[in-house]
Amino acid sequence: MPKKNSTPQQLMELKPIGILESCFQEKFGTPRQPGLVPGAQSKLRILPQYAPAHSLDGLSGFSHVWLLCWFHMSTSKTFLPKIHPPRLKGRKVGVFASRSPHRPNPIGLSLARLERVEGDTVYLSGADLINGTPILDIKPYLPDYDAAAGARAGWAEQNAFPELEVEFSPQGRADVERVESAGYAGFGRLVADTLRHDPRNSRDKAQMKEGFDMGFFLASHDVHFSVKGSVATVLRVESGAKFEKKFRREKS
Amino acid sequence: MPKKNSTPQQLMELKPIGILESCFQEKFGTPRQPGLVPGAQSKLRILPQYAPAHSLDGLSGFSHVWLLCWFHMSTSKTFLPKIHPPRLKGRKVGVFASRSPHRPNPIGLSLARLERVEGDTVYLSGADLINGTPILDIKPYLPDYDAAAGARAGWAEQNAFPELEVEFSPQGRADVERVESAGYAGFGRLVADTLRHDPRNSRDKAQMKEGFDMGFFLASHDVHFSVKGSVATVLRVESGAKFEKKFRREKS
Structure with a gap:
């Protein structure tokens, strides 16, 4: 297979587009998946350097968005390849078979309902994120590509919360x-x-x-x-x- | 609202968990969303430092996974708050109302079908990613939380590819x-x-x-x-x- 890897090694560094203000103030009590607590409100003010009036243009027509975030409260010091999911009560699974915050790149993916956009601020509900979480990206939810028909949920299927x-x-x-x-x-x-x-x-x-x-x-x-x-x-x-x-x- | 922001400023740096081998060799011809080309094959070998035998344990029971990746071929030098989506033929929208690779943090989110896991290698299909793309994370697709019922797709709804x-x-x-x-x-x-x-x-x-x-x-x-x-x-x-x-x- 021909290779195309002539691009120089790029530094992969992130910067927040804003810090989430959420009703959840600490890890304890924050839902473990999005959508479980529909009344959970949060809001995200986009930093002025990302020109919110322009960069948010067209977003308000979407009903849901993906939030990509940095798990800033994660205390992991070393990489552990297996984690204990709360609903497995002691059993372990591989970190890539889970959505645990303890992963090589502590990036979270959370689907939230988009309530409204007002100026530089995005109002959301249902996110499972703690107050103060650095947000890296907002991407619109595209039902045609983001919903997998008939998906199988592996170990999660037999182990409801x-x-x-x-x-x-x-x-x-x-x-x-x-x-x-x-x-x-x-x-x-x-x-x-x-x-x-x-x-x-x-x-x-x-x-x-x-x-x-x-x-x-x-x-x-x-x-x-x-x-x-x-x-x-x-x-x-x-x-x-x-x-x-x-x-x-x-x-x- | 009480604040909890005593954590020191964290460096948000990423490292690849592996480099994707994909049938798509260049930007031209690579699909613009996942799932459009179901026969597109790719594979991801997890780097040995992430202990693939353990970190992939339990993944094979899932039918779909999210790939988080670094858009390494993006040539953007400066941030542009609006982009031209291919299907709008000239009209622009805000970058946060799009899935364009030209964004403050060039992280891609792609849903792929999981074909199988063999040793340290994950075989995938349907991903819209170029050969050589650094992969940052694999997260299992959880139909209970990742599919939004009755979602509205904003401007994308009236503008099919x-x-x-x-x-x-x-x-x-x-x-x-x-x-x-x-x-x-x-x-x-x-x-x-x-x-x-x-x-x-x-x-x-x-x-x-x-x-x-x-x-x-x-x-x-x-x-x-x-x-x-x-x-x-x-x-x-x-x-x-x-x-x-x-x-x-x-x-x-």
């Missing part, structure tokens, strides 16, 4: 109503959708303890819940003026 | 049969599918000239064709022992 039933304690219900009446429409649904997909790490014994009080930040609120059996209960919602990293493992 | 009818001259037919009987099953179909989507650049007057003799390399063959009206004729297929860049604009 576990789902929890979600209920609210009286305090949790009152707190959610307070947040909603302060202007955050759909907050209760957002909380319930987030918990329904079980944010816990099944390999973390503390998190998996029955009735263990856990929390995660969602927008500017601190949501506390516990799980018993297959039921997650929203215990309370605090106004999270201060966002601190929580050390969940040491807490129990 | 133009299609040509493809016929073979007696010489072209004989040449294709020779290639096929030498062991390249499906070569004629590959040539026809490639031409059907009109590889010409509608803004290039030389290429658009009626009956102009043009060629492109496909695997190790040099395919010549011309277009009259909406019919492309395969004129002949030469065995392209030598692959040279062609200067199509100056030729007419």
